[in-house]
Amino acid sequence: MKHFIQHGRISTYEHAASVTRLSFYLNRRLRLGASDPELVRGAFLHDFYLYDWHDSASHKRLHGFHHPVVALKNAMQRYALSPVEQNIIKSHMWPLTLFSVPKCRAAVIVCLADKICSAYETVVRKRSFPC
Numbered sequence: 001m002k003h004f005i006q007h008g009r010i011s012t013y014e015h016a017a018s019v020t021r022l023s024f025y026l027n028r029r030l031r032l033g034a035s036d037p038e039l040v041r042g043a044f045l046h047d048f049y050l051y052d053w054h055d056s057a058s059h060k061r062l063h064g065f066h067h068p069v070v071a072l073k074n075a076m077q078r079y080a081l082s083p084v085e086q087n088i089i090k091s092h093m094w095p096l097t098l099f100s101v102p103k104c105r106a107a108v109i110v111c112l113a114d115k116i117c118s119a120y121e122t123v124v125r126k127r128s129f130p131c
């Protein structure tokens with residue numbers, strides 16, 4: 001993940017770390033009640049697709065729609081994931097992925113944190129989220 005660019009100059013690893021930190025912060029600060037271990041694992045693996053999405057030859061389908069499925073497949077090949085962690089990864093692009101809906105608090109938190117971090121990295125600072 002450190003070798004692939006996510007947004008601007010931000011690597012996928014840095015993006016995942018930012019999403020994880022923001023998700024953890026929101027869960028604790030707003031007392032949302034999601035399981036911290038599942039939230040952190042799902043958040044860190046949510047973009048575990050392991051290719052350069054800017055290179056069209058590196059993937060077969062539209063990246064935005066399909067990378068959650070690739071990330072989930074890669075993560076499940078390496079780790080034993082709970083249903084919550086699986087839902088976090090698969091649904092993080094909702095509502096773009098219309099039928100992959102966040103079904104638990106942790107998935108809703110990561111879905112939101114991903115959008116905040118992505119917008120911040122792309123538009124505002126072009127570096128990792130400072131929290």
Ligand SMILES: [Fe+2]
Pocket residue numbers: 046047067068092093
């Ligand atoms: Fe993603």
Ligand SMILES: [Fe+2]
Pocket residue numbers: 015019046047114118
């Ligand atoms: Fe992401």
